Amino acid sequence: MLIRFWGTRGSLPVALTAVDVRDKLMRALVAAAGQRLDTPDKARAFIDAELEFAVSGTFGGNSSCVQIETGSDDYVLCDVGSGARDFCNHVLATRGPSGHRFHVFMSHVHWDHIMGFPFFIPAYTPGNHVCIYGAHAELEEAFRRQNAAPSFPVDFSEMGAVIEFVRLEPEQSYEIAGLRVRAKRQRHGGDSYGYRFERDGKAVVYSTDSEHKQDEPAETQAFVEFFANADLVIFDAMYSLADAVSVKEDWGHSSNIVGVELCQMARARHLCLYHHEPMFDDTTIARVLRETRRLEEITRADHRVEISAAWDGLEIAV
């Protein structure tokens, strides 16, 4: 499986500001002082070798959308936040406008997770098939309402693709698009659902918008089992632990600390921090990543968990 991140920001899409860009330029120019970067190749080599990601790139600002590439022609997505728009552009550029089948697994229907769908161009194109899976009773209603006047000028009924909604039962295994899929209810306003995808002996868990209070051992153990031996856990690490258990308690999100602990207990191989706080700039997210790696290192017993932070455009092969 190849996991491709199209949107990694939590709650609300964000964009780099002019101040952010200027700051990156300033830091790059200072780092390049004394270098003779007089060709594009030299400049690229310097960027790749010498600049940290927070200066040379960006974690991006699109809201939740993750693609699971299985090798099949069918497309598999988790959530259709604003990152879905870039995904659609990629589909159009690489495989044309129609004849596609999309499987979309919805964690929940809060706005940041569905806001990309009005811009999901293949949904307007006859000849495409979009199947939207979720465990919420109001799944279809939320999509239709978003496209209705006065919120959007093109009604859902005008979408030309075949669009169907499939209600999944939590904790039940399904075979969909060549994947074994199981949903798990999570603690979030109105509930959210994590998904465990398995194929060819590999497992990927998509677990966003999920608060872990850690005060009920049985609940913790259920997540340890859900994450068990996963090759990749995509995890809501929006807040610091201090915020998550104080001023932002019951806001429905988790922290890097809890992500590390659950993955250590579950003996997961790779933890990917996801659903980044929109207030965080690239430097802050990079610092959270460094600190999370350090936490994993100092608390490691006999199992190493690889740590990364998702960014729009990141690909992880499992």
Add this chain to the structure above:
Amino acid sequence: MDLMPRRFADTVVLRPAGRVNHISSEEFKGALQPFLSDCATDGDRVVLDCSALEYISSAGLRVLMLARKQAKTQGGTLVVAALQPMVREIFEISRFTVVFEIFASVREALAQVSPAAAAAFDSA
């Protein structure tokens, strides 16, 4: 869990030891509770001596946050002191350093929260 309480004037020093993880955190919470009820305006100050604390998980940190919240609501003072290097790092990474008053030693904590307790500590 025995928190080995020691009293210095109007301040109680508690000394959690070993590892506080998702299993032992409830025990930690229960052990802490009797001392929190007296941590109030004109009541006891509480200093957590963490010199023997080897590890604390998110569940343990949550217990500390709830304890601090209770103490604050009652007008009391709860501070931590003498963090081992690894626990110190966990406090920093979790941003608990932003919330808690942290002192390098129990003596420094006592001097801050109660001069009478510091004097009692020095003469003990």
